[in-house]
Amino acid sequence: MNRKKTVLIDATSMLENAYYALPADCVKGIRNVVVRIIEEKQTEYMAAAFGSARSKKTTSQDFKEKEELLKETFHSLNIPVYTVEGARGKDLISSLAKNCEADGKEVVVLTGSEELLITVKEHVTVWIPDLGEQGLELKAWSADEVKERFGLDPEQLNDVFALERGADFGRKTACRLISQYGSLQPLYQQKENVQSKQIQDALVQYEKQIIKEAEELVISSDYDLHLDETKSIAETEISEIMEMDFEPAQFPEEGQEPTSSGWLIKEAASLSEAEAVFAGCSAGSSVGMQLAGKDKEITALALCLSSEECWCITAQEEITSHYLKEKAQEVCKRAEKVTFLDLKSQLPFLNLNEEKTVFDASVAAYLMDPQKSSYEYHELAESYLQLSLPSQTELLGKRSISQSMIENHQQAVTCICSMAAVSFLCGTILSEELKKTEMEQLFYEIEMPLIFSLFSMEETGIRVERDRLKEYGDRLKIKIKETELKIYEQTGETFNINSPKQLGEVLFEKMKLPGGKKTKTGYSTAADVLEKLAPDYPVISLILDYRQLTKLNSTYADGLAAYIGSDERIHGTFNQTITATGRISSTEPNLQNIPIRMELGREIRKVFVPEEGCVFVDADYSQIELRVLAHMSGDKRLIGAYQQAEDIHAITASEVFHVPLNEVTSLQRRNAKAVNFGIVYGISSFGLSEGLSISRKEASEYIEKYFETYPGVKVFLDKLVADAKETGYAVSMFGRRRPVPELKSSNFMQRSFGERAAMNSPIQGTAADIIKIAMIRVDGALKKQGLKSRIVLQVHDELLIETHMEELDQVKNLLVEEMKQAAKLAVPLEVDANVGESWFDAK
Structure with a gap:
């Protein structure tokens, strides 16, 4: 059978990609690709489909105008255009492809989105534009190519993309999981068998996002659309189309790149121009800054001075990395406020010492909503500025900004300037939000200093x-x-x-x-x-x-x-x-x-060892979450049990089972320990019965006896749930909030999870804040006292210090004292400290 070749253009995804890469030339770029296909006689028929179900990326007036211009271009090329009210472009393309294949056509789908790779079949190929060594190339994806590149059949790809987008899995990992389990459903049914605990945790943590992405990735091919074969591209006058004017009458000045976001992107072309930009950062000013580089050498710096403009200064012959570092540090010292995104990633390029002027917008956004999967600039722009911006991945793929400055310069400039502009614009908004939510102290006294302590620990290594x-x-x-x-x-x-x-x-x-x-x-x-x-x-x-x-x-x-x-x-x-x-x-x-x-x-742990002439000093909190529970609940008997400085689990067993302390059996103590820790995590009678291999009735009785013994704990936990239902969030002793939307769910399991989260988040959050404070205090004391010893590891409630032998006594005393003084509770904070020649020995 002689199948006539037909190219179907997924116009919406093509325009989105081109628009965010080159806003001014996007229509011209697509036209050139289509004309090349026609001129090289690669097809007999063409058709284009536009989605009318708008994504957040396609709502700007400028984009809509470009869309209308592209439709006019297709009409001029005798290419039929398909739209259906409320339909997505990819669904229209899939429907057209299915019907064209059934009509005996050899189908090629031209798209800017990998999502349509799922449509690949024996007679359906997908072309995706890509930058190759010779410029723009059309990468052809056949079923064999998909199998070779992904190790999967095309119909399995949606699950790969869902894992990538929903939980930020790498492509190799996502492909391996789907190859091993077949699809998402059996993967989730057998997630406990996944060897990597990190992957297991991600599957659980991001299940909602993954399922949501999987649902959105499903493509429908049910629209009754058929190719209009009366329109022939053979009749097209290419020369006339190529002369069409696509641009507005006015152009931005040279060196400026307009964006749909409201600010101008400018590049400093010389040292004198760079000097003028830095001079604009006057004392008391507020700026947004972002740096990119490699091996601690700055390759590019973006500086946003106002909502109207953002400058990019690239390292070159005149403008050295050293010069950019000096100027960046000057700005941080001189300006009233310098806002970064992910400040810790910027510190390798700066010599900053907890400057009070710096502000991390990513960390502030995390405090406002700690359940988001990431806090990148495009997400902050959407949440706080109501702007839809292309992400770094959309602009640069997997390349770094530094690498892209060479290979894809304009998009790299757009990316780093978007980061600086968003941080500048969000900085003020987030500052106000921190005030409103009473988390200013948490941010400035715990989270911001912690950035520098974590960076120091990462730099030291183990x-x-x-x-x-x-x-x-x-x-x-x-x-x-x-x-x-x-x-x-x-x-x-x-x-x-x-x-x-x-x-x-x-x-x-x-x-x-x-x-x-x-x-x-x-x-x-x-x-x-x-x-x-x-x-x-x-x-x-x-x-x-x-x-x-x-x-x-x-x-x-x-x-x-x-x-x-x-x-x-x-x-x-x-x-x-x-x-x-x-x-x-x-x-x-x-x-x-x-x-x-x-x-x-x-x-x-035996493989982790200190440097020659050093030992490890390891210290961790004893039962910190139970001590936090005693303090926050104010239960007098629980506080008294801790103040006796005896075995809390034995004391609880004695109280719960009504036996003298010296007669508590090991089984009673084990059961009391399970209840003690279970209460912190909002354990149910079912969970306790499973953990102790006892009946639910017995487990229920244990919990009832516990609450009879410590009635203040019951009142406290009930109040946490009631408060969270009223406010929508749980709050720690230091003001840290965790939203608990599950409390309003109509699903019983979801509501039960919400109740547990409302109970345990304030306790776990407070314990987390205490270890952070301890870490900041210890790190600060080591540096203030001029010691060479450094923190090399933080694990849950434990700090590990690589300690020079001559500093051993001083470090051990300092470590214990600073950890004990991290918070003032109604019960003492106890710290166990040990010394060893490996992490195993010191634990």
Whole structure:
């Protein structure tokens, strides 16, 4: 069958991409691509579709005018244009492609969006414009090309994009997950089996966003649209079209780039022009600033001085990196307020010492809404300025600003100037919001100083002994093999232990173990299912050990080596805008999630060692969240129990079970401990019964007895929920807010989660704030006293200091004292401090 080639133009996505890359030339750019296709006789028919369901990006008047101009251009080229009221462009294109293919056409979809790769079939190819070595190229995506590049079939790509957009997964990770599990549904059904705990956590944390993205990515092909074959591109007079005037009569001055956002982007072309820009930053002025560079060398600086203009100054022969650094520091000292986005990422280019003039808009936005996934400039612009701006990824792809300054200069300038302009405009708004929400003190006294302490810790890094790491990995591999053989021996056959399907069949079909829950993809082998069976079936304990061991091997034994720098140290990243409760998180690598259920897991700490002539001093808070609960609830008996300075779990057991303290059994103490910690997290009778392997009735009785013993705690927790229902948020002792919209949900499970969040967020948030204050105090005291010792790690309620031997006594006393004095509570803050020649020894 001779299929006639037809090119279908996804005009909306093409225009969006072109508009944000080159606003003035966007229509001309698309016209040139289309004309090239016609001139090279790459098609017999063409059609274009425009979406009328507007995204936030396409609402500006300027964009609408460009859209009308593009439609006129298509009409002039004899290209039929399709629109349907309320329909998205991608749905129209998909419908046209399906019907054209059914009519015997060879279809090409020309689009600016990867979303339409899902339409690729045997007779449907997708072309996406891309910048190659020879300029603009049309990258052709066939089914084979999709399979080769993604390792997946086209229909699986929506789930990959949903993971990328909803949880910021990297493409390789997203493709691997969908390849392994097939789609999002089985991935979520078996998320406990995902080897990476970090990925598990992200799947849980961003589930709503991922599902929402997946739903929005679904493309409909149900519109009854058919190609108008009466319009032939062969009749088009190309020369007349090429002479069409696409531009307005007035142009901006040379060196200026107009934006749809209201400010002019200008580039300083000479040292004298740069000097004039910096001179405009007078004492008492307010500016927005953003820096880009590599290896601590500045390659570009953006400076926004007003809502009308933003300057970009690029390092060159006359304007050196050193010059830009000096000028940036001068501005930070002279101006009344300098607003950055993600200040910690800017500190490698500056020598700042907690300047009172600097303001981090990203951190301020995090305090206002700690449940967002990120706080990039385009998101702040949308939230606080009602502006739709292209993101850095949309402008530059995966390239850095520094790299793009060479490869894609104009878009890199647009990107860095957008950052500076948004930070400038949002700085005042966010300052007012902090006042309104009474979080000014939290921001200026905790979050802002913390930026500098975290940066110092990242720069210092922590030493890892490669030989020990290799030896640890070798031991793990031996242990994994031994455990694997024991599992085969006890199950009576060899199979893939990492395959949930095979494992489920062996356990619940062949061995007939109880508790098997069959799903569409096989039996569930999630951790909670197996842990119930572990006490009665040794093979289950072996399987759980096997999972821990393989995770230790992949994440730490093999994974850590990739992060060791040339100085033999790991310089991880510590994030303060990730968790909803205010806790600091650790990435690249995550050192806060080391499995400690087995001894071999704890031993990974042995590979972390101090420099020669140093030891580690490790200090952590004892039961900080329970102490916070005692203080915030004001319960006299709980406060009294802590003031006795005895075993709080034994005291609780004695009170709850009405037995003398010296007669409390180990089982009673264990149960009391579970209730103590469970109350902090809003545990239910079901959760407690699962954790202690007791009936729900017994668990309910334990909780009732606890509240009878400490009635002030019950009153306090009930009030937290009531207040959160009224205000919409929970608040910590230091004023940190966490929105709890789930409390208004019609779904029982969502409301229950909201109640738990309302109860535990103030406690966890307060504990998080205390460890932050402690960290700031310790870091400041070390520097103020002129000591060489430095904090190298923060993990939950623990600080680790690489301590020079001659400073040991001073550091240990300083560390304990500063941590104890971080907050004044009704109960003492107790700190356990130890010294060792590895993290393991000091813990």
